[in-house]
Structure formats: structure tokens, C-alpha cells
Amino acid sequence: MFIALLLLIAIRAQGQIAPPAPIGATAAPRVDVPRQLSLDKAQEILLQNNLSIIAARYGVELARAQRLTASLSPNPTLSFGAEQFDVGHPFRDLVTTNSNTAANRVYTFRFDQVFERGDKRRLRTEAADFQLKAAEAQVLDATRQQMFQLKQLFYTAVLARENLRVAQENLYLIDSTEQLIKLHVETGDMAEWELIKFQTGKVQYQSDLVAAQLSYQQSVRDVLNLLGSQPANVLVAVATTGPNQTPPPLSDAPLEVLGDLHVQPVAISIPDLQQRALANRPDVIAAQRTLDAAQRALDLAYALRHRDVDVAMEYQREGGENTVGVVVSVPLFLHNNHQGEINQAVAQIAQAKTALAQVTLQALTDVDKAYRAYELSQKLLQLYASETVARAEESFRIAGVSYKEGNTSLLELRDAQRTYNQILVASNQAHYNYRMSIYQLELATGRELLK
Secondary structure (H helix, E strand, C coil): CHHHHHHHHHHHHHHCCCCCCCCCCCCCCCCCCCCEEEHHHHHHHHHHHCHHHHHHHHHHHHHHHHHHHHCCCCCCEEEEEEECCCCCCCCCCCCCCCCCCCCCCEEEEEEEEEECCCCHHHHHHHHHHHHHHHHHHHHHHHHHHHHHHHHHHHHHHHHHHHHHHHHHHHHHHHHHHHHHHHHHHHCCCCCHHHHHHHHHHHHHHHHHHHHHHHHHHHHHHHHHHHCCCCCCCCCCHHHHCCCCCCCCCHHHCCCEEECCCCCCCCCCCHHHHHHHHHHHCHHHHHHHHHHHHHHHHHHHHHHCCCCCEEEEEEEEEECCEEEEEEEEECCCCCCCCCHHHHHHHHHHHHHHHHHHHHHHHHHHHHHHHHHHHHHHHHHHHHHCCHHHHHHHHHHHHHHHHHHHCCCCCHHHHHHHHHHHHHHHHHHHHHHHHHHHHHHHHHHHHCCCCCC
């Protein structure tokens, strides 16, 4: 009966072990990206398929498994022993007593259970809890980094798209001016060599268009690469467009990014940004949780000096006699009093404190750098306000009308067009820099500033 009870305890203990959770395939799934891609949709795809974020999530699963292991009590041990067999007749008198022999068969069943002292299980669990929280913060940090990279690449593509449109519009205006010059040549108001000289200079605008096409298509491919996708059937318009052919539309790129470079100003201050960074940045939180785990590990190292007690229940049959007993075992710290574990835990705390100080300093530095960049980009944006672009456009329009009436030279018209083109490109870059400075602030603080 006692043996059956021991076996039942062992079977029930085995049944409490949960089967391992299935782990998904490590291969990246197929990523379907819509032809017209918005930033919100790109962020959704990134969260599902970015390999850096997926790898960080596996770190959480690892920490969760370690937490489960730390929370478990020591397993009991079931032992069986058979002793004092006669070498000459090992199978004689297996379960009976023989009074003619000096020794009878001895069978022993023993059930051992270690009882931990010093609150070791709680300390192990708390340390593992902090490690789990640190792993979760690392997922958020990986997401923060990848989201910033996505925004940077996405709006680089938007900037390239806007510059491509400027180049297309510029070439269209050049074609219109060329038709106007031809009309002046046909009426005898202008020498033909003026038309030839103008057509020679047109090559530069065609070259600018090809460069803008290449920049847009490459920036779009950078977005696809970060999302883990590749274009299936891409029309490489740059390689097939001749100098006198109609420029290809934006749809010839692998996809079209949807977004506006313009952004509304945000109200921010350095003290508020610094407070946000220290409270919300995932890398700061992860470093703090690692320090908390190290402090629990030091408490656990000191708790190792509390001796665990091994209590054993024993059933023994010797010959025809049945006996029971209890055995208590206590370790003697004669050679190892766990000073090594304590020293190791102290060093881990010092290391974790140093890492936290470094991450905190880095966060404050990032906020300061991002805020200075924000201030400069804001001043630069003010130089290219809508009035500046409107005045450049009006100046070009007036120069065109004046040229048609014969009051302005071709050189003045081309200079007005070149100025207008430069203002548009510079305005696009200023809006891009301003938006990216806000994203830099988001990266530095770990909080969104643009909704």
C-alpha cells in the first residue's frame, strides 16, 4: 500500500508538467504589400513581419520559460534498492526469511523531498519576473528603432516622389517654352540658333528627371526591403526611357507611397521631453528592470547560505520483516559557503547600475540633439513658407508672360524657371527635415508626437 502511494505521488507530479508551447516557423511569411501604401499600413505590416521585432519576441518567450522554471519547487526523488543477495544462489529466498543464512534479502523504497529555506523560490521568481519585464521592454525598444527607420525610409520615398513631380513639371514647362520659341522662330522674331541653344540646355532637365526617377524607385525599394517584401514585376523606367520620350508616371515604381511632407507644428519643451524620455524609453526601462533583477539575484545569493533540508520517507523489507523510517539530510558548508555566487551577484549589480547610467545619459543626449535639430529645421522651414513658394511661382509666371510679349529675354525666363524649381526642391527638403526632426524627438523620448 505504501509503495502504491509513492508511485501515485510520482505519477501525479509528472502530470502537472505542462506540454511545451508550439513555436511558430522561423521562416518569414510571405508579405503582401498593397500597390498604394500609407504609413499606417506600412507600420501594421512592419509589426507583423519585421525580423528584428520577431526575434525580440522570442526573447520574451525565453524569459517566460525561465520564469516558469524559477517558480517551480524541487522535484521529489523516488528510489528503490535491493541488497544482500547470495552470490552463489541469487534467486533463492527472494521474499522469504532463511534462518540458515547470515543475511536476508533487503528491499528499500525511499521518497525524498528537498525543502528550500531562505525564501529562495520567491527570490528566484521575482528575479525572473524582472528579467521577463526587461525582455518585454526590449521588444518595445526594437519596435521603436524599427518604426523610426520605417518613417525615415517612407518619407524619404515621399520626398523623392515630390521631387520627381517637380522634375516632371519642370520638363513640361521646358517643353512648353520650347514650343513658344519655335513659334517665335517661325514668325521671324527670333534666330534659329536660340532654339538650338535652348534644346541643348534641355538635356540637363531630362537628366534631372531620370535621376529623380531613380531616386524614387530606389527609396521605394528600401521601404519594401524593411517590410520584408520584394517587388514581383517592376518596370525599370529609367533604363528604357530615351531623351525624347514621354516621362513615365509614378505608377511605374513598385508601389506608390501615400503621404504629405507637410506637418503641423508641435508644442514641446526640453524639460518635458527629458522627463518623457526617462519615463518612457524602452531601453531605459529595460536597463532598470535588469538592475532590479540583479538586486534580487544578490538576495538569492545570500539566501543560498540557508541550508535546504532533505526529508526522506523510507519503507524497508528485510527477509520477512517490514519497517518504515524517516531520514533528514542537511548539507555542511565546509568547502563552499556560496561566497562566489555572492561576489558574482555584486558584480552584476555594479554592471547593471553602470549600464543604466549610460542608457540614461544617452537618452538625455538624444533628446538634446534632437531638440536642437528641431529648432534649426523649424527656422529653415520658415524660410520656405508658402508665401516664398507663391512669390517664386508668380515671378516665373510674370517672366513667361513678359517673354511672350517680347519684354523679357530668354535668359531671364530660364533664370526665373530655375529659381522656381530650386525653391520647390528646397521647400520639399525643408518640410522633410522638419518632419524627420519630430520623428527624431519621438525616437529620443519613446513617445509619439505626431498623431
